Amino acid sequence: MSPLEKSNPPPAPPTITLPEEGSTTGVATLLLGSGIPDALVQVWSIEYGNALGGGKVSANGRWAFSIGGAQSTGEQGIHARQTWEGVPSEWSAERRYTVVLRPEINVPVVFEPEEGEQVNTLPFFSGDVTQAEGFVNIIDLDTNKVIAKADVDTLKRWRAQVTKPLAPGLHRTSAIHNIDGKVSDWGRVRTFTVTAKGKGKGKGKT
Template identity: 65%
Template sequence: MSTRDEQITQPVLAPTITFPEEGSNTGPVTLMLGSGIPDALVQVCDSAHTYTLGSGQVSANGRWAFTINGAQPQGLHGIQARQTFDGVTSDWSEVRKYNVRLRPDIDAPVVFEPREGEPADAVPEFSGDVTQAAGFVSIFNLDTGLEIARADVDSDGLWHTQVIQPLAAGQYRTSAVHNIGGKVSDWGRVRTFTVSANGTS
């Protein structure tokens, strides 16, 4: 018979990193996204473990996401992620390498609405601006990877739209990209908001 002292704690596997993609080009401030154990806390560090880029909670869908702290210098970067669940911390993931460009061909879009951390309607409005008055902006639900809204950019570089379908109650983490002729920007800053049970703010 085994005793409680002999029972071995199940190891926690390292989380996966989806974005940034291996070998991709990003802007100095970019999206960190991947999968892990629901409710675990994921931490991302540089591959030398000298500084932390940030951390994010894993959703019920098994997705974690956040925008890095501060801005990264231009050049090649390597990162690793680990997750802590029920007091147990995993090993670090494999190194993910990507290249930071301070002046990307297309800047990431800026989102004005909905505001970070505020309640929103079931059919929230999204608005913002871009540095090039062309193309369109797509809004993605980071927990599902699905596009939930799209807006054409006007002649002043502004854009405005609503979600394609009403959102169910719950918390949402979204990010936006700017598409010009099939060429896509890096991800914008993560925007988090909550739709209440009655679908109104």
């Protein structure tokens, strides 16, 4: 490198929002936080020194992905870093939480929309849970807003349509089962694309 050339300074580390410090999660919890738009974020286990997942930061500065495998039970520690324009950041502050094999309320399973599916601006969400009570919230991970709420029926199924049209483009969502104010861990990330010609209205799956 010549004296006139300067290397790019490292970007600031990303922040981790979920899982919350001191919380309890399942073995494959949601990882969520903020960073530089279009940067690549990676989350690593501190104890085991292995990558738990990675993905790009959205245009509004949020990243979200589910842990690819299953974590060991007990206390876990994670940290994250982001790479922007080829330059990696330092590691973020550590985040500590406890992993349990059988949580009090299991995460919801999502049937529709399917992963990677194209849907219209008013898609339906459906799935099932392990307890025939309460309701399921669908949260848009890029806006942190509830976009659909579904009551659980006696067959442990749930189904609802979004309350407001979704903007065209890629969407990342997660589901939470709520029973009398107690909530499950975040479900696996479901990614889909909203288009004017996409599916999403009609009877859907049962």
